[in-house]
Amino acid sequence: MKILHTADWHIGKRLHKTDLAEDFDLFVNWLCEYLNRNPIDVLLISGDVFDFSNPSSESRSQYYRTLIKLKKFDFKIIITGGNHDSPSVLDAPKEILNQLDIHVIGQMPEQFEDSLIPISSENDIKLVIAAIPYLRSRNFQRQFDAENHDNKQEAMKESIAFHFQETAKLAKENFRDVPLMGMGHLFATGASVSESERDIQIGNLAGLEASHFGNKYDYIALGHIHKPQRLTADTPIFYSGSPIPLSFSERKNEKRILVIDTEISFEPESICIPKFRDLILIKGSLEEVKEKLVLVKNDHPLKTLIEIEMIEAESSASITYELEQMIEAFDIENCEIVKHKVTFKNASEVERGVSTAESQVSDFTPKQVFQKKLEGSDETEDTKLELISAFEEILEELNYTEE
Known part of the structure; x- marks a missing residue:
């Protein structure tokens, strides 16, 4: 099977008031030309479909137009939510999209099994995708309790690791001897970031180690970091990066999609996306x-x-x-x-x-404005960290539209 890994589309992004909608459309047109010549079986989009949690009507239209274009190629599409995405916005049309073989997981399901998506060919399950979206503090609170900022950092990392490892365990129990690919949206230790990656939640700030994912995955398709890169690990763990530059710090990055041919290897082929603007x-x-x-x-x-x-x-x-x-x-x-x-x-x-x-x-991002405000205060460093932690949780609640 052939799997295409992309992420961080950030539909609706503006760069110094310049709308990047045309950039994204040119990427989609190029992708369609590539797919005409190189058929695939599954498309993975690992989070940050939109740039804002409440995308404009124009951004939503561009998203649906893109899905219509891509569905002409008759492959399965799996989309997970990122830290910029509102889970409810992504999940709202999921029942309709499921009928088109487009699977959307905007937020982590209550039952981990529900994030497992088997991929069949000729009536046999050839691959299982563990589609894990960006994990928010509400995913951790029932599981771990921490009294201070440092413990909270570690507790959230352990919880993220638990989500990946428990999902992998269930996949191996339910689909014995079937290869397993994971999707995630997070910051991992050693990843090179740019100024366009807005701050994410406490648990990801310290960065996950490659070992946190466990040893049951054959490939992990990550989003959140906009520069394409591989983590140092025995398992192929890759950030596909964003398909277009989203900030001036990305101006020299080569943008890419990653294609995995499971018949050959789980090491991906890196395909360069042409540059549409300087x-x-x-x-x-x-x-x-x-x-x-x-x-x-x-x-x-x-x-x-x-x-x-x-x-x-x-x-x-x-x-x-x-x-x-x-x-x-x-x-x-x-x-x-x-x-x-x-x-x-x-x-x-x-x-x-x-x-x-x-x-x-x-x-500046809201968090950067808040940090600048704190710079002029006489609070201790520990108190500042606690205030930033509380501010992030409030931000998350404000950006999340309740069902």
């Missing part, structure tokens, strides 16, 4: 920025987006004004400066605060 970061003095900016060009279908970080030694209103005039006059076809920042290395704290005023609240 993200360019220009750093340096005013003169260096000028020199680099005139060399910018567009070799891709979509508009090139540019960030500028001007760094000068001494504070100067005239230099700042000249930069702003240069940005206003910038007119290279199909290229746009979407953000600029000015730093004077020898400026006072007050001047530095003014010079970096380009940073808007919208540039």
Whole structure:
């Protein structure tokens, strides 16, 4: 059987007010061309289908259009929820989607067996998928109790490990001698992250070790980290990464899908996704920025987006004004400066605060804003950790739409 592993679609994502819907559509068109030439049996989408827990009507439409396009290839699709997804939003149409052989698990079922999806061919079960979505604090509370932040970290890691190991145990009891693949959405120790990966819950912050997954899986398809990578482990444990760049920190990443041919090996083939737009970061003095900016060009279908970080030694209103005039006059076809920042290395704290005023609240996640607020408080480090923990739980409740 051939399995395609992808994740972190983040439908509805905007990058500095630029809607990335076209980027995603181009990825889907490319994927359909690939599937025309390379048939598969199962498509795995390991979480973060949407960028927001309450996606817009346009984002939902794009999601359903994508599923319709993909279903033309007549394979099974398995979708699990990520930390950006609302379980209830993903699960709402699951009964209809099941009829189309699209299986959605937005939140962890009460019975672990219900996350096991057998894959049949010629009337035989050839493979079992343990479709484990992003695990939230409500999945742990009945199972583990911790009195302080440090214990809570460890307890949540143990609970995540328990979910994977218990599900694998049930799979081996119910489907003896059948290969087992797992899906997860979490942060694992050793994974390289980018600035676009928003903070996830306490249990994942410390990172799961590869050993936490147990030794019963033949492959684990992970989501949450946007850079494609393999964990150091005997079992093939892979992040597929996001199919399009979601932040400027991902501008040099090669985006990929992973394809596993179980007849050959559970080590995946890595397929490079073409680049649909350039993200360019220009750093340096005013003169260096000028020199680099005139060399910018567009070799891709979509508009090139540019960030500028001007760094000068001494504070100067005239230099700042000249930069702003240069940005206003910038007119290279199909290229746009979407953000600029000015730093004077020898400026006072007050001047530095003014010079970096380009940073808007919208540039930060809610947790980052809360952390900045805590930086100015006189609370102890232990108390700050406890407050962050409580804030994350409140955030989760706010982002979760009750059934």
